[in-house]
Amino acid sequence: MASLKQVAERANVSIATVSRVLNNKDIVNPETRAKVENAIRDLNYLPNRVAQRLRSTSSKKKLIGVVLPDVQNPFYVDVIRGIEETAYRNQFVVMIGNFSQDEEKERLYLDIFQSEEVDGMIVAPAHGRDQNILKVLENNFAVVCIDRGLADVDVDVVKVDNEEGVFGAIEYLISLGHKRIAHITGMPQIPTTAERVKGFERAMKKHGIKIDPDLIRPSNSSYESGAELMAELLSLKKPPTAVFTANNLITLGALRTIHERGCKVPDDISIIGFDDMYWSMSLNPPLTAVRQSGYEIGKRAASMLLAGIFTPQRSKRQVVLPTELIVRKSCRRI
Amino acid sequence: MASLKQVAERANVSIATVSRVLNNKDIVNPETRAKVENAIRDLNYLPNRVAQRLRSTSSKKKLIGVVLPDVQNPFYVDVIRGIEETAYRNQFVVMIGNFSQDEEKERLYLDIFQSEEVDGMIVAPAHGRDQNILKVLENNFAVVCIDRGLADVDVDVVKVDNEEGVFGAIEYLISLGHKRIAHITGMPQIPTTAERVKGFERAMKKHGIKIDPDLIRPSNSSYESGAELMAELLSLKKPPTAVFTANNLITLGALRTIHERGCKVPDDISIIGFDDMYWSMSLNPPLTAVRQSGYEIGKRAASMLLAGIFTPQRSKRQVVLPTELIVRKSCRRI
DNA sequence: GCAGATTATGTAAACGTTTACAATCAATTT
DNA sequence: AAATTGATTGTAAACGTTTACATAATCTGC
Known part of the structure; x- marks a missing residue:
């Protein structure tokens, strides 16, 4: 060369x-x-970009880092697409670190990206009190958090109104006559889980429906746990008539169990999933889902990050995008 | 810092x-x-990794680049996982470039990765005569091609036996009594498409079944084209009794149309897709599919790349992994 | 008590850029 | 004709490492 x-x-x-x-x-x-x-x-x-980066001052390195908990999750793939598109248009290159819900690995990637002298990072924190990210902020890197905020920290955030989204979904189920509604929640330690649970509880309370604790099942946000917990729910003496699954992996896992058991959706059980997928219509029946646009989140986060890079003194802001209930065919009136 | x-x-x-x-x-x-x-x-x-990389000689930069046509495709997500895991274990960091089937963008990422002084790259070429990659090879970068080879070029390749995989799937359909078998193919210009078509044709010929040209529909490998072409097939005076879809996006698109039209799988139509997904069992009915393990491909490619990085004079080799027909419930005997 | 080996540390060059500053030269001004 | 200006180009330092080489101090065996 x-x-x-x-x-x-x-x-x-x-x-x-x-x-x-x-x-x-x-x-x-x-x-x-x-x-x-x-x-x-x-x-x-x-x-040689390496030499260029070593030499040049902040904001001209044209490189951003993205640190995500799980690239297997189609939601984050959408996020990446949104980020990448915006970055590409501004001649920025994106480095991606996938920490697979492993906090140690998250730290490693954050360190590496700092070492790589990125202009800034977009991060979905492992949880609400993520110490690793604080360190990055102390080092004066531009950071935008997505999906989840950071407790007691003034930082740019792009997220979605989880509580409201779930609230709407549950109200919809209630309007169809459901009372025994199960909720397979996400990992307890991530903030979105709490928000989604809150939306669930608020809707139930509003309509005066008592929550059966047997129907609330905390998962670890994975496909497998979705399948397992759905099995538990279906084995209950009094199984639920509807289930709300807290993310797309859980949803898919739950569907697997439902089909395996020969249950019919929506005849035997209604289901609404958090997270829509571009192929949700390919499911049989097409899935009713709470859509959060990963693409939009990625786009917004990327523009915020670029703004933060070019004007570091810019005040932090928090963007909360609405979700949308996409009604398809996986719920029925009872 | x-x-x-x-x-x-x-x-x-x-x-x-x-x-x-x-x-x-x-x-x-x-x-x-x-x-x-x-x-x-x-x-x-x-x-500071930037300074380290600038200073140090080849193979100690601990960085590899991955250039892929479409991160939306779950297959490539698996590939990434395989690569990343192996890389991580060897303390290498992975940079990912997603060129969205856009050759110009592919060139850009290849250039950037060279500029970033990566130790080597794993690339899924845009097509069999990809000039961009030749340039990279000329510059003496270690390169491993995945999924698709490169015509007339001695380069490391990790791929799958596409022809055999499809052959087996079609034979299976034939064994169930199907004769009117449709094939929604991938993009004509990518080598895998030709190989898969060849497997289809060979199986049909072997069993003396004439191929109805109406049933062969070249797609552009996308979800949308899968949906559209499936609609065309279903609208035929004599629709097929079975359809083989050449990748997972096409499969999902086709399923969408099938469900939309109220057709039943496998009663009205049987379907086999190339590419299995970890949630194929969540489809209703569970999908019969030709599995190629993206994870395995990624793992192999990464180890080959590392080998090539550490011993540059190492002779090139071509790994062809077998596929596996995963029989589930989307095909019936007629 | 001294040559030579051993151990521990420092100096400076190099990697490939960008950029402040200096230098050169022709053209213009006074 | 000396001085100023402007256009163009060159010189060298800097970014943060690694590493060959030099240096200094301690030790070994005689």
Whole structure:
């Protein structure tokens, strides 16, 4: 790989001149420019981003880091797409770290991204009191949190109104006549779980329905736990008539059990999942779901991050996007 | 962010000494080591990977690039998981570039990764004559191609026996009595499409079944095209009794149309998809599918890449993994 | 008590850029 | 014609590491 120096030699100019034609900031004689451009072409020169990054000051490194709990989850894939699109349009490159719900791995990625001198990071914190992220903030990196906020910390956040979203879904079930509504919740330690549970409880209370504690099952947010807990629910003496699943993996796991047991949706049981997927209509029956647009979250987070990078003193803000109840065919009136 | 120099000052030693305790290669006096380690802790020092990479020679940069056509596709998510796991275990970091089937964007990411001085790259070429990747090889980067090979080029490849996989699936359908078997193919320009079509044709020919050209529908490998082409097939005067869909997005799209039209799987139509998903059992009925393990591909590709990085003169090899027909409930005997 | 080995540390160059500053030269002004 | 200006280019330092080499101090065996 050719370097500035080699280009300079071939064009018979100094490296400074080459740098100047590359960044076309300063004036350079059209003839020299042509000479240099030829040399660049001949040598197939590509600027070395590593050297550029080492040398240049903040906000010109054109690199952001994204730290996510689970790329297996289609929601985060959407988030990535949103981020990447915005970044790409602004000539930023995205590095992705997937920490698989492992806090130690999260720390590693945060460290690496700092070491890589990213201009900023978008992070979905492992939980609400994530110490790792505080360290990053102390080091004055631009940070945007997504999906989950950070307790007692003034930081940019893009999230969704979880409580309201679940509230609406449960009200919808109640309006269909359901009373025995189960809730397979997410991991207890992540803030969204609490918010979603709150929405559930609020809706039940509003309509004067007592919550059967047997019907509330905390999962670890995975496909497998969704399947297992659904099995437990179906084995109950008095199984629920409807179930609300707190994320898309849980939903899919629950559906697996439901089909395995030969239960019919929505005849035997109604189901609403948090998180819509672009192929939710491909399920049989098509899934009724609370949609949060990962793509939109990613886009917003990326623009906020870029804003924060270019004007560091900018005050922090919190964006709360609405969710949308997509009614399809997985719930019935009873 | 603290630098070597600051650590050195605080510990009253030279930067060389600090570097030595960090890389614990050379001998350093236990007392000095302790001093330095304290300084490192006090200052929260993290080595700067950018500087490290700039300075160090090939294979010690601990960074690999991955260039993929579509992260929306769960198959590639599995690949990423496989790569990342292996990389992580060897202390390598992964940069991901998603080119969304856009060759120009592919080139950009390849350039960026070269500029980032990666030790090597794992790439799913845009097509069989991908010029962009040739350039990378010329620059002596270690490269492993996945999913698709590169025509007339001696390069490491990890792929799957597409032809055989499809062949088996079609034979299975034939064994169930199907004769009017449709095939929604992938994008014509990618090599896997041709291989899969070949498997289809071979199976049909072997069993003396004439292929109705109306039943072969080339898609652009997307969810939408799967849905559209399935609609066309169902609208035929003589619709197929079974359909083979060439990747998971197409499968999901086709399923959507099938359910929309009120068709029953497998009563009205049987379906086999290429690509299994961890939630294929959550579909109703559970999907019969040709599984290629993206995870395994990613793992193999990553180990091959690391091998290629550490011994550049190593001869290139081609790994062809078998597929597996996972029989579930989406096909019936007729 | 001294040559030579051993141990421990420091100095400085190098990686490939960007950029402040200096230097050169021609053109313009006074 | 000296001085100022402007355009163009070059020189060298800096970013934060690693590492070859030099240096200094201690020790070994005689």
